[in-house]
Amino acid sequence: xxxxxxxxxxxxxxxxxxxxxxxxxxxxxxxxxxxxxxxxxxxxxxxxxxxxxxxxxxxxxxxxxxxxxxxxxxxxxxxxxxxxxxxxxxxxxxxxxxxxxxxxxxxxxxxxxxxxxxxxxxxxxxxxxxxxxxxxxxxxxxxxxxxxxxxxxxxxxxxxxxxxxxxxxxxxxxxxxxxxxxxxxxxxxxxxxxxxx
Numbered sequence: 001x002x003x004x005x006x007x008x009x010x011x012x013x014x015x016x017x018x019x020x021x022x023x024x025x026x027x028x029x030x031x032x033x034x035x036x037x038x039x040x041x042x043x044x045x046x047x048x049x050x051x052x053x054x055x056x057x058x059x060x061x062x063x064x065x066x067x068x069x070x071x072x073x074x075x076x077x078x079x080x081x082x083x084x085x086x087x088x089x090x091x092x093x094x095x096x097x098x099x100x101x102x103x104x105x106x107x108x109x110x111x112x113x114x115x116x117x118x119x120x121x122x123x124x125x126x127x128x129x130x131x132x133x134x135x136x137x138x139x140x141x142x143x144x145x146x147x148x149x150x151x152x153x154x155x156x157x158x159x160x161x162x163x164x165x166x167x168x169x170x171x172x173x174x175x176x177x178x179x180x181x182x183x184x185x186x187x188x189x190x191x192x193x194x195x196x197x
Contacts, residue, residue, distance in 0.1 A: 001189075002152045002158075002187040002188060003096075003097075003152075005152075009096075011057065012056070013089050013094075014044065014048055014057060014058070015059070015060045015084050015088065015089040015092075015123075015126070016041070016069050017041050018084055018087060020119070022119055041072055044087070045072040049073070049074050052074060056078065057077045057078065058077075058080055059073060060082045060126065061080065061081055061082070062081075062084050063081055080133075082126070083122045084123055085113070085122045086120070089126065090146075091147050091149075092127065092147075093126050093130055094108060094128075094134075094136075097137075097187070103137065106136045107127070107141050107186050107187070108131060108141065109147075111123055111146065112170070115144075115169025116169060141182065143179065144170045146164065149164035152187065156189055156191060158187065158193070160183075160192065161195045161196065161197055162197075163196065176194075
């Protein structure tokens with residue numbers, strides 16, 4: 001089952017902001033989120049430093065950004081060099097699971113750049129990397145899912161939006177019922193609450 005956000009955990013995974021020169025789908029803006037990369041990196045570093053006071057932080061950093069990450073991050077933060085496309089580990093990363101014996105597992109969902117941004121092939125490999133790094137049981141799921149599009153209470157209830165999971169640019173050939181079955185089977189869910197947006 002997927003534990004709740006507030007369940008005790010060993011570490012936090014993050015991805016360092018990478019200004020990918022090959023991004024498409026961003027129109028005439030430097031990033032889809034409209035942020036200044038230098039300010040973004042400072043904000044990421046501050047968040048990582050704050051989290052590291054309480055638990056281990058593992059930061060995935062594109063090879064081109066290692067020097068800047070080393071400059072801004074504390075030595076307590078583990079920097080892991082890995083080719084990435086963007087900075088949203090919550091969406092492209094693994095969803096970790098626990099079984100009744102507290103053994104760790106992880107689901108590697110398909111990630112397609114929110115259905116519109118390219119490249120996303122490197123980010124689609126991050127979940128598998130995380131699961132293998134954590135020596136967790138690996139589960140592959142071919143449904144497209146961003147981790148930030150769902151929330152659970154750890155007791156069998158999941159909340160999500162039709163805007164994300166039923167969007168034609170995510171899973172056009174999967175029905176709402178099939179998505180529900182998939183979420184229940186992989187995450188130990190009994191009840192799904194659908195919001196429009």
